[in-house]
Amino acid sequence: MHSFNKSIGHIPVLISDFRKLFPKISGIWVDGTFGFGGYSKYLLEAGAEKLIVIDVDPDVKQHINNLQAKWPSKIDFHISNFIKIKNILKNLEIKHIDGVLLDIGVSSMQLDKSLRGFSFRNDGPLDMRMSRNGPTASDFINHAEENLIAEVIYKYGEESKSKIIAKRIVESRKKSKIDTTYKLSNIIEGISGIKNGAKKHPATKSFQAIRIAINNELNNLVFGLYCAYDVLKVGGYFAIITFHSLEDRVVKRFFNQVSKTNDQLSELKKFGGVSTPFFQKINKKPIIASEKEIKINPRSRSAKLRVVKKLSNNALLLDLKKLGLPQVSDSLRAFQCG
Ligand SMILES: C[S@@+](CC[C@H](N)C(=O)[O-])C[C@H]1O[C@@H](n2cnc3c(N)ncnc32)[C@H](O)[C@@H]1O
CATH class of the missing domain: 3.40.50.150 (Vaccinia Virus protein VP39)
Incomplete structure (x- = not known):
């Protein structure tokens, strides 16, 4: 980094x-x-x-x-x-x-470029692929089963709200595709809200988890x-x-x-x-x-x-x-x- x-x-x-x-x-x-x-x-x-x-x-x-x-x-x-x-x-x-x-991990060049879709801080396509090859985070979020999304967010993000986050993702994608970083982070924010004084954004753990999964x-x-x-x-x-x-x-x-x-x-x-x-x-x-x-x-x-x-x-x-x-x-x- x-x-x-x-x-x-x-x-x-x-x-x-x-x-x-x-x-x-x-x-x-x-x-x-x-x-x-x-x-x-x-x-x-x-x-x-x-x-x-x-x-x-x-x-x-x-x-x-x-x-x-x-x-x-x-x-x-x-x-x-x-x-x-x-x-x-x-x-x-x-x-x-x-x-x-x-x-190892992600570089600030990847995180800061909105087009790479790694960060909830910049709006961009929900991509997250370091290699620019293979399935994107959007493919995962829009097509994976709810259980798998919950499991990834729990195991790779250590996020205790993984089940409700996965449920909301699946409800939301039925209405329209979740294909940008802001769309995904808004869904997660909607569950937890942004608490005053909180050290971490509520989407931090979920974004980390999805990135780890997409890049293995x-x-x-x-x-x-x-x-x-x-x-x-x-x-x-x-x-x-x-x-x-x-x-x-x-x-x-x-x-x-x-x-x-x-x-x-x-x-x-x-x-x-x-x-x-x-x-x-x-x-x-x-x-x-x-x-x-x-x-x-x-x-x-x-x-x-x-x-x-x-x-x-x-x-x-x-x-x-x-x-x-x-x-x-x-x-x-x-x-x-x-
Ligand atoms: C934290 S940055 C490295 C910064 C670097 N040490 C420097 O001095 O600029 C991590 C880099 O590792 C790359 N990376 C992550 N996983 C990799 C892998 N499995 N094989 C090769 N490169 C990888 C990322 O694409 C990213 O560019």
Whole structure:
């Protein structure tokens, strides 16, 4: 996530903390979530010999030009999902890399552009697709069954009013299509109203949930964690920034499991004796934004940075059920597949 400050330009979230951890960068790195390119720029300035840049959103192309002009031979740019990282590296004949950075979630470029339809703050088509491909949020809201809408809003948004919100959505779409962000947020506001002094808009959780579903964000995250392990060399670093509690819970539990030895993990004891942990945590507690950063960029308030170092080349074993990934009915997959 970014803020834009006229005097200093784009400021990637937690970049000063990342810089302290990594004052120098060496070898080959992947920036799997390019966005505005703030982290990529830092990785190159700090010494990366090669940078593989990935983002699923074709609109980020406009931000790569300056970097490519400055470091033409160092950058390899891909519009793709970061879960394809292994394939991308294989095509480049690269086996292992020195670092992976994932700054996941939505960028302010996506949130602030009304035509992308991510935000209840700007009126626009109800779209929300990072990749600009596949079914839109409008397809979901206008065609999914009430139960599925309620489930998504409850499990991906942790919204306690999910059932009534889904009911009102279905009642409303019978009268006319819900195809704009304002139409959807008005329906939700109509239930809860906007309370004076409330910190969050009543549509915040529902919009987050629908966005996560449309972009398959949590499943991508889990794949991304596995892929990062597979592509790193022993001694390589993995840094990941999350923006909400569902994401951070998955990352935290993943790192908790993979930073223990087999005999410390009762669920893995059956696979045999003590082994080297897969990763070592570099920061025990997540790094969060300072008050100063939050003042400049209020969206950094919920950001958490976790960093680990790869210790082993053994095949990754872990109990997926313990990651706290919300289980949503299979009918959601039917939607995501279009
Ligand atoms: C918070 S922004 C990243 C900002 C970036 N670190 C910077 O310094 O400008 C998140 C970006 O990740 C991209 N993204 C989200 N999920 C992705 C995925 N599964 N694969 C590739 N890119 C993804 C989004 O399109 C968005 O541009």
